Amino acid sequence: xxxxxxxxHTGEGKGKTTAALGMAMRxxxxxxxxxxxxxxxxxxxxxELEAVKRFEELIDFHVMGKGFTWKSENLEEDxxxxxxxxxxxxxxxxxxxxHTVVLDEFTYLLHYGMLDIEPCLEFLARRNPxxxxxxxxxxxxxxxxxxxxxxxxxxxxxxxxxxxxxxxxGIEF
Amino acid sequence: xxxxxxxxHTGEGKGKTTAALGMAMRxxxxxxxxxxxxxxxxxxxxxELEAVKRFEELIDFHVMGKGFTWKSENLEEDxxxxxxxxxxxxxxxxxxxxHTVVLDEFTYLLHYGMLDIEPCLEFLARRNPxxxxxxxxxxxxxxxxxxxxxxxxxxxxxxxxxxxxxxxxGIEF
Numbered sequence: 510x511x512x513x514x515x516x517x518h519t520g521e522g523k524g525k526t527t528a529a530l531g532m533a534m535r536x537x538x539x540x541x542x543x544x545x546x547x548x549x550x551x552x553x554x555x556x557e558l559e560a561v562k563r564f565e566e567l568i569d570f571h572v573m574g575k576g577f578t579w580k581s582e583n584l585e586e587d588x589x590x591x592x593x594x595x596x597x598x599x600x601x602x603x604x605x606x607x608h609t610v611v612l613d614e615f616t617y618l619l620h621y622g623m624l625d626i627e628p629c630l631e632f633l634a635r636r637n638p639x640x641x642x643x644x645x646x647x648x649x650x651x652x653x654x655x656x657x658x659x660x661x662x663x664x665x666x667x668x669x670x671x672x673x674x675x676x677x678x679g680i681e682f
Numbered sequence: 683x684x685x686x687x688x689x690x691h692t693g694e695g696k697g698k699t700t701a702a703l704g705m706a707m708r709x710x711x712x713x714x715x716x717x718x719x720x721x722x723x724x725x726x727x728x729x730e731l732e733a734v735k736r737f738e739e740l741i742d743f744h745v746m747g748k749g750f751t752w753k754s755e756n757l758e759e760d761x762x763x764x765x766x767x768x769x770x771x772x773x774x775x776x777x778x779x780x781h782t783v784v785l786d787e788f789t790y791l792l793h794y795g796m797l798d799i800e801p802c803l804e805f806l807a808r809r810n811p812x813x814x815x816x817x818x819x820x821x822x823x824x825x826x827x828x829x830x831x832x833x834x835x836x837x838x839x840x841x842x843x844x845x846x847x848x849x850x851x852g853i854e855f
Contacts, residue, residue: 511848511850512842512850514842514850514853516853517839518697519839520837522834522835523701523832523834524691524697524701524704524834524836526704527700527701527704527705527708528696528697528700528701528704528836529704530704530707530708531697531699531700531701531702531703531704531707532700532853534703534704534707534733535700535703535729535730535733535852535855536729536852536853537733538728538729538730538731538732538733538734538735539728539729539732539851539852540732541851541852555711555712556708556709556711556712557707557708557711558711559711559712559713560707560708560710560711560737561711562711563711563736563737564733564736608852609852609853641852641853654839654840657840658840658842659696659840659841659842660838660839660840661695661696661697661836661837661838661839662695662836662837662839663697663701663834663835663836663837664693664834664835664836664837665833665834666690666692666827666833666834666835667827667830667831667832667833668832669685669687669831669832675684677684677685677687678712678714679705679708679709679712679714679781679782679814680687680689680705680709680782680814682708
């Protein structure tokens with residue numbers, strides 16, 4: 510049975526995006542094309558960006574929006590940008606061009622109400638049944654978890670930023 | 683404050699090795715050299731191996747042992763191989779050649795008693811204080827967690843293999 514999986518990486522811990530990046534590169538290692546869509550601008554920095562460049566014929570990388578911060582003063586504008594970003598993701602999923610489509614930090618759009626979850630889940634349920642989709646971010650809403658095939662929670666057991674160590678190149682970013 | 687971190691990815695869920703792979707590639711994206719040592723032979727397959735090849739000047743990839751299965755009939759031989767593998771890891775950590783050294787699936791050697799944990803932790807405590815080390819695997823022993831700076835538990839919330847979907851190329855391997 511070959512089935513496109515809806516995969517969610519959620520939780521407060523580290524590794525949600527990093528594991529999705531590893532998955533994207535592993536798929537690319539197989540020669541399988543991946544579309545990686547980043548919904549929160551600025552969450553990726555030089556290291557990741559340079560890394561995906563080594564796979565540029567296989568990993569399509571896109572940054573959406575003008576930088577959702579989920580603290581906007583202009584909720585209407587945020588909702589409009591979120592709609593646009595989601596429409597772009599739908600196109601990538603519908604295109605059939607990608608083995609996997611990663612919606613990185615997408616959960617925030619749902620959690621902060623910038624997008625309605627019901628139409629999103631309906632779209633995902635209707636997608637090509639062999640299409641893999643990976644969604645990352647904290648606060649994955651319960652209906653998304655219910656709809657997903659594989660859900661991993663990254664739990665923070667210990668974090669050095671809590672003991673005064675600054676974020677470091679090649680580790681935190 | 684620049685401090686070499688001891689990072690542990692543990693738990694029953696997915697993403698422990700994949701997040702370490704993502705970290706290795708992100709560091710390589712910064713031009714920082716990484717040594718990735720796999721302690722369980724055969725846990726990596728074609729996708730990962732081809733992916734790291736794209737970073738071959740920056741990611742040193744090594745497979746240790748003859749395939750620890752932690753079900754061996756010959757515990758003495760296992761312990762000897764585990765010692766050899768650990769000695770190799772110590773050399774990589776001591777060399778100063780790597781920004782990050784990843785000990786992938788290393789926890790099993792500790793958990794199954796193939797290696798004594800105390801000398802391992804003593805070595806790690808004495809390492810160059812700027813050296814980052816990432817250890818992955820289930821069953822991270824409590825003293826390792828206590829010694830670590832950053833610990834993430836990957837918790838399985840839902841897994842498709844439990845509902846009859848087979849492992850798939852580019853997703854599971």
